[in-house]
Amino acid sequence: MIKRRDFLRxxxxxxxxxxxxxxxxxxxxxxxxxxxxxxxxFVQLSDTHWGYKGPANPEAANTLKLxxxxxxxxxxxxDFIIFTGDLTHTTDDAxxxxxxxxxxxxxxxxxxVKNVRYMPGEHDxxxxxxxAYKELFGETHYSFDHKGVHFIALDNVSDxxxxxxEAQLEWxxxxxxxxxxxxxxxxxxxxxxxxxxxxxxxxxxxxxKAIELLMPYKNVxxxxxxxxxxxxxxxxxxxxxxxxxxxxxxxxPGSQEKRTPxxxxxxxxxxxLGFREVEAxxxxxxxxxxxxxxxxxx
Amino acid sequence: xxxKPTLAMLLMGLTGALLGTAVGGTASAEQEQIVRMTARxxxxxxxTIVVKKGQPVVLEITSYDFVHGFNVPDLKLRADLPPGKVTxxxxxxxxxxxxxxxxxxxxxxGHEEMHGSIEVKG
Numbered sequence: 001m002i003k004r005r006d007f008l009r010x011x012x013x014x015x016x017x018x019x020x021x022x023x024x025x026x027x028x029x030x031x032x033x034x035x036x037x038x039x040x041x042f043v044q045l046s047d048t049h050w051g052y053k054g055p056a057n058p059e060a061a062n063t064l065k066l067x068x069x070x071x072x073x074x075x076x077x078x079d080f081i082i083f084t085g086d087l088t089h090t091t092d093d094a095x096x097x098x099x100x101x102x103x104x105x106x107x108x109x110x111x112x113v114k115n116v117r118y119m120p121g122e123h124d125x126x127x128x129x130x131x132a133y134k135e136l137f138g139e140t141h142y143s144f145d146h147k148g149v150h151f152i153a154l155d156n157v158s159d160x161x162x163x164x165x166e167a168q169l170e171w172x173x174x175x176x177x178x179x180x181x182x183x184x185x186x187x188x189x190x191x192x193x194x195x196x197x198x199x200x201x202x203x204x205x206x207x208x209k210a211i212e213l214l215m216p217y218k219n220v221x222x223x224x225x226x227x228x229x230x231x232x233x234x235x236x237x238x239x240x241x242x243x244x245x246x247x248x249x250x251x252x253p254g255s256q257e258k259r260t261p262x263x264x265x266x267x268x269x270x271x272x273l274g275f276r277e278v279e280a281x282x283x284x285x286x287x288x289x290x291x292x293x294x295x296x297x298x
Numbered sequence: 299x300x301x302k303p304t305l306a307m308l309l310m311g312l313t314g315a316l317l318g319t320a321v322g323g324t325a326s327a328e329q330e331q332i333v334r335m336t337a338r339x340x341x342x343x344x345x346t347i348v349v350k351k352g353q354p355v356v357l358e359i360t361s362y363d364f365v366h367g368f369n370v371p372d373l374k375l376r377a378d379l380p381p382g383k384v385t386x387x388x389x390x391x392x393x394x395x396x397x398x399x400x401x402x403x404x405x406x407x408g409h410e411e412m413h414g415s416i417e418v419k420g
Contacts, residue, residue: 205402
C-alpha cells in the first residue's frame with residue numbers, strides 16, 4: 001500500500017500543486033500511514049453548481065460524479081470532507097432549487113467518507129434566505145472540533161446582500177471566546193471575508209467585522225470558495241485560501257471588465273477545475289495544501 | 299417578488315434609455331448632473347454613465363423587480379434599490395476615470411451580468 005506521504009509526493013509531481021501555509025520549513029514526523037498522532041487531512045470541494053447547463057462546461061452533468069470517484073480513489077481516506085458552497089446553480093423556481101439540492105445530496109452520498117460537512121453559497125441560499133438549504137442540509141453556520149483544531153463555518157450568503165449579520169457575528173464572538181488565543185482555528189466561508197474584488201461582488205459586506213473578531217487569535221486560517229480558482233491572501237496574520245470550482249473557472253480577480261467564465265477547452269476538458277486536500281499538522285499549526293484535478297485524466 | 303412597473307416607472311425608464319450613455323448633461327439650478335437609471339433583472343440601463351469631473355451628480359435609480367444593489371467600490375458609493383421608488387445617489391466626481399459598478403444584492407441566474415461603469419470626463 002502506498003503510504004500517505006508517498007502519495008502526496010506523487011501527486012505533487014504528477015500534476016497537483018502543493019502549497020504550504022503556516023510555519024514553513026518544518027518536517028513531518030510521520031508514522032503508520034504517514035501521520036503523527038496530531039496530523040490529519042481533509043478535502044475541500046467547492047462550487048459544484050449542480051444544475052448548471054451552458055457552454056462553459058458541457059460536461060457539467062458528469063463533473064461532480066467524476067470528482068466523487070476521484071475522492072473515493074484517494075489512497076488514504078480523508079478524515080472529513082467540506083463543501084464550501086454553491087452546491088447547486090441558482091434558479092428562481094423554488095421547487096427546482098429543492099430538486100437540485102436533493103440530486104446533489106444523492107450524488108455525494110456516494111462518497112465513501114461519511115463525515116461530510118456542507119455550507120451554502122449564494123446560488124443555493126440567497127433567493128430564499130437559505131430556507132431550502134436548511135431543510136435539506138441543516139444549519140448554515142456552525143462550529144466543530146477535530147483533533148485539536150476548531151473549525152467555524154460562517155454563512156455570508158443567506159443574506160442576498162452578502163452580510164454575515166449582527167446575530168451571527170454575536171454568535172461568532174461567543175464561539176471564539178471559548179477558545180484560547182493560540183488555538184488553531186480554521187474558518188470556512190463561501191465568499192471571501194476581505195474585499196478581494198468588490199467590483200465583481202467578490203467580498204462580504206461586513207467581512208471586516210468577522211476579521212476584527214478573529215484578529216486576536218494567533219492561528220487563524222480561512223478556506224473559502226466563490227471565485228472558482230485558487231487564490232492566497234493575508235489580512236494581518238490571517239491567511240485566506242480560495243478553492244477551485246467543479247463547474248467552470250473564472251478569470252483572475254479584477255483582471256477584465258466582466259467576470260465571465262473561462263471558455264471550455266475541448267482539448268483539455270476540466271482544465272482549471274479540481275479540489276483540494278488540506279493536511280493539518282496540529283502541533284506545528286501548519287497546513288499543507290495539495291490541489292487535485294477532477295479526475296486522473298483531468 | 300416580481301411587481302408590475304407603473305406608468306411613471308416606465309416613463310422614467312424610457313427617459314433613461316433615450317438618454318443613452320451621455321446622460322450627464324441635465325443640470326439643475328445648482329448645476330447638478332441628473333442621471334436617470336433603471337435596474338431590473340439583470341441589467342442597469344443605461345449601463346454606462348458619463349459625467350463631468352467636479353460637477354455634482356445625482357443618480358436617480360428606479361428598480362422594477364428586486365431590491366437590487368448599486369455599488370461603485372472605487373467611489374465608495376452604494377445603495378439598496380427598493381422596487382417601486384426612486385433612489386437618489388449623490389456624489390461629486392473628483393477624478394477622471396472609469397469606475398465600474400455592480401449589483402451587489404444577489405438577484406438570480408444573471409446576477410453576475412448586472413454591472414456597468416461611470417465614466418468621469420475632465
